[in-house]
Amino acid sequence: MMKERMNIVIVGHVDHGKSTLVGRLLVDTESLPKGKLEFVKEQCAKNSKPFEYAFLLDALVDEQSQGITIDTARIFFESSQREYIIIDAPGHIEFLKNMISGAARAEAALLLIDADEGIAENSKRHAYMLSLLGIKQIAVVVNKMDLVDYNQNVFNKIKLEYTKYLKSISIEATHFIPVSAREGINLIDISQLTNWYEGASLLEIIDSFTKEKSMDEKPLRIYLQGVYKFDGHKNKKRIYAGSINSGKINVGDKVGFLPSGKSSIVNSVEVYNKSGITSAKTGQAIGLTLEEEIYVNETDLVYKLNESKPSFSDRVLANIFWMGNDPLRSGKSYKLKIGTQKFDVMIEEIQNVLHTADQGEIDSNKLVNKHEAAKCVLKLRNRIPFDLVEQNVHTSRFVIIDKYDIVGGGMIIKNMEDSKPKHAYSDFEIELNQLIRKHFPHWEAKSLEEII
């Protein structure tokens, strides 16, 4: 039986001990390659510096000289329950985009706080980013308890203060645990040094995180990645290729394509080296053939005609977090990429800005700086298909591209098409419209009520 795999991210302020924690976990669970620990210890002795567990991860030259994790590293690690990829994300503010890259892959997070130093700027910022990225399982690890003599009051004070902050941004931590990564306290087993702590060990907490629920029961969504028809290919049919974001698909299903607006019926489900496949479900990378070889965009969103359709509009409300060096400005044009589709977008209005490090404080400043988040109205040049974030994360999350770079991420929380400010027509216009419709019906003039 193959073990299931889970991605976990470790975040927290710089120097609060993330790399030490991972290093120690690897050693204590015997997940390190043979000789690695001895090798690093020898290296330290050679350069006459004291051994630290963090050195195990700092494989890069740069990193060792600066002493901070500059990019996310993937570390493979195994418990008796599961196989894990631990993503060690940088704590330094300059590297927030790296932290986001790491954290977005995770299904759960460990957020480290230094018991001695207490809650720091990035302790708050990272928690907020985790919630924006959609990570719901967060265990708060109060580290360096050895520096405060495993004092329960220190732990409780941090727990109280931090819970209050998390509540202000609508997050609830799944666990709080006191540890000392350097001394290996409470990582695998619970130590007598914290006999006042009644919870599980860190490894038990990690094993108790649950996998994300399957999206099989949601309406079908597939972002196409291409329509293939290769010369000399033994499969002569036009193949519509993509990965299933949610739902299931069967031969015979009536499917629609957006934005192209076409529709057809699924003729076959194609997987290389396999035949006779008649259905596929969420997560699978497949190819489809259709009853009619219709022309669609190579990145169209596929849905089923008998299920709830994606929204389709050119104006949305979204929560956005910003990573660009240039601030996000209202009135400025960018590209918006959702799934495999790319569109021109203009920031119509910045409704409010949230400085992520503060206590959820809202500001009416109409500029979103690097590392801030905001609620914005986006105006798209054309109508785009999407779902709201509570309906389907895959078809509601997008990135914003400025020139060549991804500078922001966001999720659509509301379709704004129907709430456009209504155009006020004058009494004369309304009267004239009514007269024309009454006396010249063959002009097929629309009623002004329909237009507004």
Added chain:
Amino acid sequence: MDNLEKIEAQSIYILREAYRSFDNLAMLWSIGKDSTVLLWLAQKAFLGHVPFPLVHIDTSFKIPEMIEYRDNLVKKFHLSLIVGQNKAALKNKETFPEGNATRLQCCKKLKSEALNKCLSGEWERLRFDHITDQFVIDEDRKAYTGVIVGVRADEEGSRSKERYFSPRDKNADWDVGDQPPEFWNQFKTDFEPNTHIRIHPLLDWTELNIWEYIEREKIPVTNLYFDNGNGKRYRSLGCFPCTHAVESHSRNVTEIITELKSGKFANIAERSGRAQDSEGGGTLETLRREGYM
């Protein structure tokens, strides 16, 4: 879906995104198990057709069975194969086996430099011609600006920090600290003209995953990976002067999996048989910054 199915689907997604986003794409094929799994995934992604050429850098010191296996597979799957080589260095015998270079200098010349010049089109490329069944000089010298590479994050420290889509500058330099963000399956696929991109669809695979997948999909791999009676096999393939066989009695894929899971290799790094890695600290990282894959 189990873990293998998930990482398979993710790799296919990345391959399809790469194909859609970049012209002048090529896939590096070292003949080893990882890039052969990558080749298999490409066949899956494009339903039995690999729509870009495979590039192999022939140092001339490869284990001979590797070349034989390569040519057989190219014919069997009708693949487009491009071969590059540092002819000048070989002619002048500036190599480690001939005593005129350190292992590292040799790697740099026969692999990194040969690869960079082959990709850029500055040096001659050979193309396998399926009609005449032999290699011919490739007339097409356009640069390959997108290169698909089968590196895995679990191989060693620097590879654990790679992105799926990783830009390299004109000197093939890699700025580890300032990499583009990647989240929600959104990758940086917009670049200034002439930027070189490396695409890494296998980042989330471990050595064990590779073998489990080879077993499940029955992917043909070279016999060098198996003990053919002398109690030795290769765990990682390279040039014969610098790659050593390991002591092992695994005769097939299933036995390799058992060995990796519970046997004597459970905690020993895969590249331990590669001599160039242990020449001083940060060696592979230094090579990789200069374009080594």
